[in-house]
Amino acid sequence: MFERVASGEKSICVIGLGYVGLPIALEFARKFKVVGFDINPERVEMMSRGIDPSKEIEATEFEGRNIHFTANLDDIRECGVYIVAVPTPINEANEPDLKPLIGASTTVGKVISKGDYVIYESTTYPGCTEDDCVPIIESVSGLKFREDFKVGYSPERINPGDKERPLPKILKIVSGCSDESLKNISALYGSIITAGIHEATSIKVAEAAKIIENTQRDVNISLMNELSMIFNKIGINTFDVIDAAGTKWNFHKYTPGLVGGHCIGVDPYYLVHKAERLGLHPRVIAAGRYTNDNMPAHIASKAIKKLNARGKVVKDSRILIMGATFKENVSDIRNSKIADVVNELRAFSVNVDVIDPHADSAEMHHEYGFSLVPEPCGKYDGIILAVSHNEYKALENSWFENFSAPDAFFFDLKGLFRNPASRPALEYWSL
Numbered sequence: 001m002f003e004r005v006a007s008g009e010k011s012i013c014v015i016g017l018g019y020v021g022l023p024i025a026l027e028f029a030r031k032f033k034v035v036g037f038d039i040n041p042e043r044v045e046m047m048s049r050g051i052d053p054s055k056e057i058e059a060t061e062f063e064g065r066n067i068h069f070t071a072n073l074d075d076i077r078e079c080g081v082y083i084v085a086v087p088t089p090i091n092e093a094n095e096p097d098l099k100p101l102i103g104a105s106t107t108v109g110k111v112i113s114k115g116d117y118v119i120y121e122s123t124t125y126p127g128c129t130e131d132d133c134v135p136i137i138e139s140v141s142g143l144k145f146r147e148d149f150k151v152g153y154s155p156e157r158i159n160p161g162d163k164e165r166p167l168p169k170i171l172k173i174v175s176g177c178s179d180e181s182l183k184n185i186s187a188l189y190g191s192i193i194t195a196g197i198h199e200a201t202s203i204k205v206a207e208a209a210k211i212i213e214n215t216q217r218d219v220n221i222s223l224m225n226e227l228s229m230i231f232n233k234i235g236i237n238t239f240d241v242i243d244a245a246g247t248k249w250n251f252h253k254y255t256p257g258l259v260g261g262h263c264i265g266v267d268p269y270y271l272v273h274k275a276e277r278l279g280l281h282p283r284v285i286a287a288g289r290y291t292n293d294n295m296p297a298h299i300a301s302k303a304i305k306k307l308n309a310r311g312k313v314v315k316d317s318r319i320l321i322m323g324a325t326f327k328e329n330v331s332d333i334r335n336s337k338i339a340d341v342v343n344e345l346r347a348f349s350v351n352v353d354v355i356d357p358h359a360d361s362a363e364m365h366h367e368y369g370f371s372l373v374p375e376p377c378g379k380y381d382g383i384i385l386a387v388s389h390n391e392y393k394a395l396e397n398s399w400f401e402n403f404s405a406p407d408a409f410f411f412d413l414k415g416l417f418r419n420p421a422s423r424p425a426l427e428y429w430s431l
């Protein structure tokens with residue numbers, strides 16, 4: 001396969017051009033012929049004009065690349081390698097929603113020919129590629145797995161917003177359904193990834209590796225969130241404790257906070273689902289999810305208590321929330337836990353304004369039913385700094401004080417202003 005792609009005889013097709021698929025497609029398009037396929041024609045049209053709909057990639061990064069963007073199946077029939085990077089969300093019951101993966105596998109089944117390769121990049125539970133996706137390709141195409149087409153899995157570790165670690169600088173795990181396919185897949189990714197390749201011993205091992213990277217992070221953050229509740233009662237600052245403990249060589253520095261986004265708060269549910277299908281009940285993983293999912297309610301209840309303690313009428317109170325994206329310096333609002341904090345506060349009839357220099361107001365309205373305010377306006381009874389965007393780090397104390405009513409509180413969820421000597425003159429609380 002690798003020779004056929006390298007010689008230009010066959011193209012690479014990337015299916016699903018979001019935060020993960022587009023950077024991969026553009027990176028391969030430096031060296032090989034690439035077709036970028038997405039079911040969303042509006043996104044395809046934007047990418048054809050050199051615009052990344054996810055606002056991560058500059059227009060200059062599209063220049064000089066050997067890539068054609070399409071939403072048309074006929075344009076991908078002649079490709080030799082299909083790389084699938086579609087979303088893997090959860091449904092309302094926190095169970096895997098495989099619709100995009102099933103849709104993409106059906107697409108592959110319609111266009112695949114003998115000798116082709118399919119490589120999944122979407123994060124999923126161990127066994128999903130071979131047990132759930134491959135049978136769809138087989139039944140739609142009429143071809144036989146391993147004999148007629150080969151499959152691999154290479155999980156994505158890209159970190160949107162992280163300019164220090166572009167795709168080629170992130171070591172990539174690859175796997176294949178046979179020794180020969182592993183060699184080909186390894187050579188393919190090895191030609192664009194400068195940080196190195198790790199050949200996993202099987203597809204399931206590669207799937208499991210990715211899912212535990214995020215599960216480990218989720219569980220560790222949940223521990224910090226639980227500790228923050230304990231330290232709050234004791235009256236000490238969690239970030240100060242972490243700074244002190246972090247001086248030991250084997251202490252891992254995680255910080256408390258809201259866990260949203262498409263990965264950390266979602267992927268552990270995929271592992272829980274798989275474990276439960278095997279008759280196991282993974283309590284540590286589920287407890288981590290429970291703790292992290294309850295943080296918005298915890299923060300909102302803390303705010304309501306503060307308002308009450310100040311004798312403020314809750315329904316007449318105004319709170320400013322700074323930050324709506326799932327993490328700092330990105331525009332991604334998927335699974336934003338800020339929206340949960342807003343809903344919790346609004347359930348008490350608090351008036352909430354949300355600002356964010358990166359998030360799109362119309363998108364917020366579409367996803368969560370409320371818009372952003374362009375600028376803070378008037379005086380607030382409480383300010384909650386929820387996301388540590390760089391813009392917020394640079395704010396003067398006077399900025400916070402200008403927008404604060406008498407007796408206002410300041411919740412600094414990320415501990416940005418935890419140094420008492422250089423923080424706004426407001427009652428301070430952090431996780």
Ligand SMILES: NC(=O)c1ccc[n+]([C@@H]2O[C@H](COP(=O)([O-])OP(=O)(O)OC[C@H]3O[C@@H](n4cnc5c(N)ncnc54)[C@H](O)[C@@H]3O)[C@@H](O)[C@H]2O)c1
Nearest residue numbers: 016017018019020038039040086088100103104122123156
């Ligand atoms: N975003 C991240 O930081 C990140 C990092 C590592 C891994 N991942 C994983 O990568 C996968 C993709 O995530 P993402 O963040 O790029 O998603 P995304 O929502 O940014 O993009 C997905 C794209 O796939 C398209 N799509 C959906 N169904 C399709 C189909 N059937 N056929 C063709 N296109 C389809 C959508 O239109 C969209 O453009 C997920 O499994 C995710 O867990 C994401």
